[in-house]
Amino acid sequence: METPYDWLTLAIFAGLIILFLQRSTAETPSDRMIEYAPPAIGCAVANYLGNHDQHALAVIAIVAIVVYIWFVLKPLQRT
Numbered sequence: 372m373e374t375p376y377d378w379l380t381l382a383i384f385a386g387l388i389i390l391f392l393q394r395s396t397a398e399t400p401s402d403r404m405i406e407y408a409p410p411a412i413g414c415a416v417a418n419y420l421g422n423h424d425q426h427a428l429a430v431i432a433i434v435a436i437v438v439y440i441w442f443v444l445k446p447l448q449r450t
Contacts, residue, residue, distance in 0.1 A: 376421025
């Protein structure tokens with residue numbers, strides 16, 4: 372936990388976990404588990420890229436993760 376990428380990707384991943392746990396307790400889950408794999412893997416890739424001085428690619432990956440979460444998982448959607 373030395374770089375901003377470590378903290379940022381961890382925060383995104385923690386939010387993803389909370390969203391998954393919240394939705395998995397619903398009587399009829401609105402998501403499939405596989406839909407959480409791309410952003411979770413993306414967090415690992417973005418962290419790796421950021422820690423290896425590929426900052427532009429890391430920022431692009433983080434933005435792509437947030438866009439995916441916003442449009443596919445829809446975290447603020449009320450059920």
